[in-house]
Amino acid sequence: MSTKVLVVDDDPLVRSALRLMLGGQDDLEVVGEAVDGQDGLQRAAELLPDVVLMDIRMPRLNGIEATRILLERPAPPRVIVLTTFDADDHVLEALAVGADGFLLKDTPPGDIVAAIHKVADGDPMLSPSVTRTLIDRVRHDGxxxxxxxxxxxxxxxxxxxxxxxxxxxxxxxxxxxxxxxxxxxxxxxxxxxxxxxxxxxxxxxxxxxxxxxxxxxx
Incomplete structure (x- = not known):
């Protein structure tokens, strides 16, 4: 059975690139796209994806708040937050609301596919550079x-x-x-x-x- 993926990003080029990348995988299916967090919540309710790729910075409703609301629902999907910069201040907020993974948008395609599989199987997944940034930021504070x-x-x-x-x-x-x-x-x-x-x-x-x-x- 294919893992169903919903892509939530306000950049049409990012959505197109992710759909093209994931569409070539036999065991992954991009079931839909959303243009912001509010749209993502509606599409997730309609399409029931297994994994949501969620951008952080979006109009109307950002990815942090959308993730929080989504994960409060019964039987929620897994959420991988996509960031542009590994020093994004909002990554810590996404962690706090329960995101299952963090990836940079320039992560190699094979690693994105592997991350989706890991998260779908219940294993949280973080970009090594994002993890390092999180750890360094917290450690330097104590x-x-x-x-x-x-x-x-x-x-x-x-x-x-x-x-x-x-x-x-x-x-x-x-x-x-x-x-x-x-x-x-x-x-x-x-x-x-x-x-x-x-x-x-x-x-x-x-x-x-x-x-x-x-x-x-x-």
């Missing part, structure tokens, strides 16, 4: 106090949970963590859930920031 606080939080994890947290900090998806730690994917998901609970976080980037703050991942 110094030694953040490092010590991160170490105290991670002390609550078991050894295996700590291994999983470090793997998340390196940007690995669940299947990759399972392969590297010789675990099953369901076992990894169980460990990830416990790490979320013990660290008091709501997404994988917050775990990555914590392990980076503690100096466990370069």
């Amino acid at each position: 110094g030694d106090d953040r490092s010590q606080a991160a170490e105290r939080r991670l002390a609550a994890l078991t050894e295996r949970e700590r291994d999983v947290a470090m793997a998340i900090g390196r940007g690995l998806a669940n299947a990759e963590i399972a392969a590297s730690l010789y675990l099953s994917v369901p076992t990894v998901k169980a460990h990830v859930s416990r790490v979320f609970d013990k660290l008091g976080v709501t997404n994988r980037v917050q775990i990555a920031i914590c392990v980076h703050d503690a100096g466990l991942v370069d």
